[in-house]
Amino acid sequence: MNEIKKIIKTERLRIRLSSVREMTELIEAESDPELKAAYREMLQGCLEHPSQWEWYGIWTVEREDGQRVGDLCFKGLPPDGGVEIGYGILAEHRGRGYAAEAVEAAVKWALEQQGVSRVEAETAPDNGASQRILEKCGFRPTGINGEEGPRFEKRKAGSRP
Secondary structure (H helix, E strand, O other): OOOOOEEEEEEEEEEEEEOOOHHHHHHHHHOHHHHHHHHHHHHHHHHHHHHHHHHEEEEEEEEEOOEEOOOOOOOOOOOOOEEEEEEEEHHHHHOOOOHHHHHHHHHHHHHHOHHHOOEEOOOOOOOOOHHHHHHHHHEEEEEOOOOOEEEEEEEEEOOOO
């Protein structure tokens, strides 16, 4: 389970699936209680579903030089084929296009996987930057509000709503 090696590469970024050790270190270092709880939930999902690690684990977003700029995750692999993505870029690395580049690559990868028909995301209603990132990556508003705010989705070509 610790030996899972998944890497998505872009022009400037490497998005790699974290190990148990890396996730544990990230949890221990995180000072935001909400993010710490989310990271714990991701690790628990990995441990409960080791054959679906990529759908529960933390994907570390790094520049080519190995500098961590943020992370992303999928929130499980539901039977209906709609996976949800979450992402965040560290404050000091925002405004450089890393979020859009990482989300676009991760969504492309996800939609190529068997059983995935769409990728969904939620943003806080006042998070215009995140909404612009999703729209830039081809997501469309669904008209539904989730726990965090408005929901967006991107469907696999040829799949129906």
